[in-house]
Amino acid sequence: xxxxxxxxxxxxxxxxxxxxxxxxxxxxxxxxxxxxxxxxxxxxxxxxxxxxxxxxxxxxxxxxxxxxxxxxxxxxxxxxxxxxxxxxxxxxxxxxxxxxxxxxxxxxxxxxxxxxxxxxxxxxxxxxxxxxxxxxxxxxxxxxxxxxxxxxxxxxxxxxxxxxxxxxxxxxxxxxxxxxxxxxxxxxxxxxxxxxxxxxxxxxxxxxxxxxxxxxxxxxxxxxxxxxxxxxxxxxxxxxxxxxxxxxxxxxxxxxxxxxxxxxxxxxxxxxxxxxxxxxxxxxxxxxxxxxxxxxxxxxxxxxxxxxxxxxxxxxxxxxxxxxxxxxxxxxxxxxxxxxxxxxxxxxxxxxxxxxxxxxxxxxxxxxxxxxxxxxxxxxxxxxxxxxxxxxxxxxxxxxxxxxxxxxxxxxxxxxxxxxxxxxxxxxxxxxxxxxxxxxxxxxxxxxxxxxxxxxxxxxxxxxxxxxxxxxxxxxxxxxxxxxxxxxxxxxxxxxx
Amino acid sequence: xxxxxxxxxxxxxxxxxxxxxxxxxxxxxxxxxxxxxxxxxxxxxxxxxxxxxxxxxxxxxxxxxxxxxxxxxxxxxxxxxxxxxxxxxxxxxxxxxxxxx
Numbered sequence: 001x002x003x004x005x006x007x008x009x010x011x012x013x014x015x016x017x018x019x020x021x022x023x024x025x026x027x028x029x030x031x032x033x034x035x036x037x038x039x040x041x042x043x044x045x046x047x048x049x050x051x052x053x054x055x056x057x058x059x060x061x062x063x064x065x066x067x068x069x070x071x072x073x074x075x076x077x078x079x080x081x082x083x084x085x086x087x088x089x090x091x092x093x094x095x096x097x098x099x100x101x102x103x104x105x106x107x108x109x110x111x112x113x114x115x116x117x118x119x120x121x122x123x124x125x126x127x128x129x130x131x132x133x134x135x136x137x138x139x140x141x142x143x144x145x146x147x148x149x150x151x152x153x154x155x156x157x158x159x160x161x162x163x164x165x166x167x168x169x170x171x172x173x174x175x176x177x178x179x180x181x182x183x184x185x186x187x188x189x190x191x192x193x194x195x196x197x198x199x200x201x202x203x204x205x206x207x208x209x210x211x212x213x214x215x216x217x218x219x220x221x222x223x224x225x226x227x228x229x230x231x232x233x234x235x236x237x238x239x240x241x242x243x244x245x246x247x248x249x250x251x252x253x254x255x256x257x258x259x260x261x262x263x264x265x266x267x268x269x270x271x272x273x274x275x276x277x278x279x280x281x282x283x284x285x286x287x288x289x290x291x292x293x294x295x296x297x298x299x300x301x302x303x304x305x306x307x308x309x310x311x312x313x314x315x316x317x318x319x320x321x322x323x324x325x326x327x328x329x330x331x332x333x334x335x336x337x338x339x340x341x342x343x344x345x346x347x348x349x350x351x352x353x354x355x356x357x358x359x360x361x362x363x364x365x366x367x368x369x370x371x372x373x374x375x376x377x378x379x380x381x382x383x384x385x386x387x388x389x390x391x392x393x394x395x396x397x398x399x400x401x402x403x404x405x406x407x408x409x410x411x412x413x414x415x416x417x418x419x420x421x422x423x424x425x426x427x428x429x430x431x432x433x434x435x436x437x438x439x440x441x442x443x444x445x446x447x448x449x450x451x452x453x454x455x456x457x458x459x460x461x462x463x464x465x466x467x468x469x470x471x472x473x474x475x476x477x478x479x480x481x482x483x484x485x486x487x488x489x490x491x492x493x494x495x496x497x
Numbered sequence: 498x499x500x501x502x503x504x505x506x507x508x509x510x511x512x513x514x515x516x517x518x519x520x521x522x523x524x525x526x527x528x529x530x531x532x533x534x535x536x537x538x539x540x541x542x543x544x545x546x547x548x549x550x551x552x553x554x555x556x557x558x559x560x561x562x563x564x565x566x567x568x569x570x571x572x573x574x575x576x577x578x579x580x581x582x583x584x585x586x587x588x589x590x591x592x593x594x595x596x597x598x
Binding site for chain 1: 508542551573581596
C-alpha cells in the first residue's frame with residue numbers, strides 16, 4: 001500500500017490529466033451555458049498544470065507501480081515534450097479557425113485530447129511489456145476516434161477505417177512478438193529482459209530473438225510510420241480533420257520514438273563507455289539502418305508529386321521519421337540526444353506547417369497546392385511564416401530544423417567510417433526533400449494566379465500563434481547551450497550504466 | 498503429455514488464420530473477427546508460457562489486459578464500421594477507395 005502511495009507521488013502529471021479529463025466529461029454532460037469555452041479553458045488549464053508538475057518532477061531514476069513505469073530524466077523530458085505539444089495544439093487550433101471542425105461539439109474532442117496525452121505519457125515511461133502494450137493501444141484507440149471525428153464525412157470515415165485496420169494488424173503482430181519474448185525470458189519487465197539477454201543466447205534462441213524483433217518492430221514502425229508500416233499515414237493525414245492531423249504528426253510519433261528508444265536501449269542493450277552494445281548479438285543496427293534508409297527515401301520520393309498539402313506533409317513526416325531513426329541507429333549517447341533534439345525541433349516545425357495549412361483552408365476552403373498561388377500578395381505574414389517552417393523542415397541553418405539534422409548526422413558519423421555512406425544517403429534525401437518544400441514556397445510566392453481574390457485578414461490569435469511558432473523556429477539558436485544541456489542531462493540515466 | 502509446443506503450434510495457427518482473415522475478407526465485420534483471432538492467439542501464448550515456462554503469473558496478468566484492450570478495440574472498430582455502413586449502405590471494405598495516391 002505504501003508503495004502505491006509513493007508511486008502516486010511520482011505520478012502527479014498523469015493524475016492531473018485524469019482529473020482534468022473527468023472534469024471535462026462532467027462539464028460536457030451537465031451542459032452549462034458556454035460549455036465549449038469552459039471545456040477549452042479546462043483542457044488548457046489541465047495541460048498547463050500537468051506540464052508544470054512534469055517540469056518540477058523529481059527525476060531521480062526509479063521505477064514506480066512495481067516496475068511498470070520508469071521515472072528518469074529521459075522519461076521526464078519526453079513527458080514535457082508531449083505535454084507541450086498537446087498544449088500547443090489545444091491553444092492554436094480552436095474550433096473557430098478550422099473549417100472542418102467548425103460548429104461541431106467540442107467536449108468529446110477535448111476529452112480525447114486529454115486521454116491521448118495521458119496515454120502518450122504512459123507510453124513514454126513504460127518499462128514493462130504489459131504497460132507498453134496497454135499504453136500503445138490506448139494511444140491508438142483514442143487516435144482512431146479522433147480521426148473519425150467528422151461523422152458525416154466519407155474521407156474522415158475512410159481514414160479512420162484504414163487507420164484502425166492497419167493498426168490492429170500491426171499491434172496484434174507486436175503483441176504476438178511480445179508474448180514470445182515473455183515466453184523466452186520468463187518475465188515482462190524490460191530491465192529483467194535485458195539481463196536475461198545479456199547472459200548469452202543459444203543459436204536457437206538467437207533465431208527466436210530475430211523473429212521477435214520483426215514482430216515487435218511492426219508495432220513500433222506503425223506508430224512512427226516507418227516503412228513498410230507507413231501505408232496508413234498519407235490517407236489518415238489527409239482524411240482526418242487538420243488539427244487532429246497536426247497532433248498525430250507530432251505527439252504519438254514522439255511517444256513512439258520514446259518507447260522505441262527505451263525498448264532498444266533499456267530492454268535490449270548493455271551499457272558500455274558512452275555506447276551501447278545490443279545484447280544477443282543480433283545485427284539490430286543493420287535492420288534499423290535499412291528501415292531508416294527506406295523510410296527516408298520512400299517518404300521523400302513520394303512527396304515529390306503530391307498536390308494535396310496534407311498528403312505532402314504526411315509523406316514529409318514519414319521522411320522525418322527516417323531521419324529521427326538515425327538517432328536510434330547510432331546506438332550511443334549522442335544518438336539518443338540527437339533523437340531528443342530532433343523531436344523538439346520537429347514539433348515546432350510540423351505544427352507550424354499544419355497551422356498554415358489549416359488557416360489557408362479556413363479562408364480559402366482548399367488543401368490543394370494548385371490553389372496556393374498569389375498567397376504572398378494576399379497574406380504576406382502567412383507566407384513568411386510558411387517560408388520559415390518549410391526552411392526549417394528542409395534543414396537550413398540557422399533554423400532549429402538544421403540543428404536537429406546536424407545532431408543526427410554527427411551522431412552517425414562519429415560511429416566510424418563504415419557509417420558514412422548512411423550519412424550521405426541522409427544528406428541526399430535532405431536534398432531531394434528541398435525540391436518539394438521549395439515547390440510549396442515557390443507556388444505561394446512566385447506563381448501567378450488568383451489575382452482577383454481579396455486580401456486575407458488573419459485573426460489576431462492566429463497571427464499571434466504563427467509569430468510564436470516562427471520565433472520557436474528562429475530563436476532557439478540563441479539559447480542553444482541551454483537546450484543541449486537539458487537534452488544531455490536527460491540522458492544521465494543511461495550514461496551512468 | 499501435452500507440452501508447451503502444442504500450445505505454441507495452436508496459437509501460431511490461430512495467428513496465421515487471423516492474419517489471413519484480415520487480409521482477404523471483404524466484409525468489415527469479418528476483418529474484425531480476424532483481429533480478434535490475432536489477439537487471442539497471443540493470449541494463448543501468454544497463458545501457456547505462464548503455465549509451462551517460468552511459472553509466474555505475469556503472463557496471465559498480461560493476458561487479462563489484452564482481453565480488456567481487445568474488447569475496447571472492437572468497440573471502437575464497430576463504431577467506425579457502423580459509420581461506414583451509414584455513409585455508404587454497404588459493409589464492404591473495398592468500396593472505401595476515395596483516398597489514394
